[in-house]
Amino acid sequence: MAVLFRPCGDLYAAPAPRCRRDEALHAYLSERLGREVAHRPEMGVDYEDWTEAAVMLEAALRAGLEVKLLPRQSLSKAVNAPELVIEGRPCRDMLIGRTLQSDPRNADWLNLGWPSACNDLANHYAETETFHAFAGRQAVLADVPGESARLREANTLARTGSGGDVAEAIRGFAGGRCFVKVVWPAKSEAPFRLDVPAGCTPEQAKSLFIAETGYLSAAREGDRDAILVQEHVEMRHETRFFVINAQIVTGSGCIESDTPIQNGEGLRFPARSEPHRNHGRIGVHPSEASALRQHAERFVAALAEEAPEMAHYVVDCALKPDGTPVVIELNPIAESGLYAASHRDLFAAIAAAAELEPERHADYAVSEHVAKLHALFEDGEDDVELDQEACAFD
Numbered sequence: 155m156a157v158l159f160r161p162c163g164d165l166y167a168a169p170a171p172r173c174r175r176d177e178a179l180h181a182y183l184s185e186r187l188g189r190e191v192a193h194r195p196e197m198g199v200d201y202e203d204w205t206e207a208a209v210m211l212e213a214a215l216r217a218g219l220e221v222k223l224l225p226r227q228s229l230s231k232a233v234n235a236p237e238l239v240i241e242g243r244p245c246r247d248m249l250i251g252r253t254l255q256s257d258p259r260n261a262d263w264l265n266l267g268w269p270s271a272c273n274d275l276a277n278h279y280a281e282t283e284t285f286h287a288f289a290g291r292q293a294v295l296a297d298v299p300g301e302s303a304r305l306r307e308a309n310t311l312a313r314t315g316s317g318g319d320v321a322e323a324i325r326g327f328a329g330g331r332c333f334v335k336v337v338w339p340a341k342s343e344a345p346f347r348l349d350v351p352a353g354c355t356p357e358q359a360k361s362l363f364i365a366e367t368g369y370l371s372a373a374r375e376g377d378r379d380a381i382l383v384q385e386h387v388e389m390r391h392e393t394r395f396f397v398i399n400a401q402i403v404t405g406s407g408c409i410e411s412d413t414p415i416q417n418g419e420g421l422r423f424p425a426r427s428e429p430h431r432n433h434g435r436i437g438v439h440p441s442e443a444s445a446l447r448q449h450a451e452r453f454v455a456a457l458a459e460e461a462p463e464m465a466h467y468v469v470d471c472a473l474k475p476d477g478t479p480v481v482i483e484l485n486p487i488a489e490s491g492l493y494a495a496s497h498r499d500l501f502a503a504i505a506a507a508a509e510l511e512p513e514r515h516a517d518y519a520v521s522e523h524v525a526k527l528h529a530l531f532e533d534g535e536d537d538v539e540l541d542q543e544a545c546a547f548d
Contacts, residue, residue, distance in 0.1 A: 159249075162200075162207040162251065165187075166187075186240060201413070268504050273486045277337070292327075296381045324350055328350050396468050406423075414492055469483075
């Protein structure tokens, strides 16, 4: 029973250090792993991706827990052949670091305590009344045009009901601009903006949608509650909050170049933010940070009343140009980027939640034979990393 850690790329090939805290992290990992962790320029390592995973490993090691370093293979293969085992206190098995596409299929028979069985519920945020109440903008959940017998996945909320055909939802923004996002299956398509002409007819609205989505319209014809059509609003000071057991444990401005290393003081809620995302004007904004945190806390409390089963997630908030705080979206916490959040507070909350996670049971008997079948039919080397950030066009 241990922390199962999968690195991002080669754990021993670190990115170029940006500060002394990076150098200290590399030295600490080298000592604990018994092998040098150092910058290798020829490897072209991504700083943010590598560091976000590495600091979570550091937190697990400093907590004194047993850690197993996994190869980049599906769990059914990797748990039986870890690259390294670092002794420590036993704990509920939990997976941290990078997530692969096949991981959810293995979580039940491994009885993982983390990621939680409710991890993917965050993808259904648009089905809750709470999201619409805190979104601060017009937002309509709609259907893909056509008819389909395709069933919704079982792990869903579906509280608001269908908003109707997407063409009608788009027409609600005639004479303006809307933002269209596929929310089921989550992150399957890049969101896009539409300029909707005044007097737009249903046929014109449908054509606008099909022109942008193409194959989606045919492949997912008739999917209900699959499209979120929103008022287009400029967002400022985007901030991410990490929620575990319906409590915000840490948060950070959504600054692409930041990792927990940049949170040098280890603050739970660093006030660093970027007024306009990716514009580079990074600074400390205490009043904006306070307003966003208060809004997020009210949202989390309201969502816990409506959907208590959605216990763990990240919620991204921002300020409208007039300073009104809004909720942008929710994402599964296990696959979400950390930015400059406190990795130690986050790991401590994850470890505590893992111990409380109900026992998980696969639909079949867990046996060595079944594990071998999983390994046989899953190509772990070609497995795809789940990277929410790569698909997040807020």
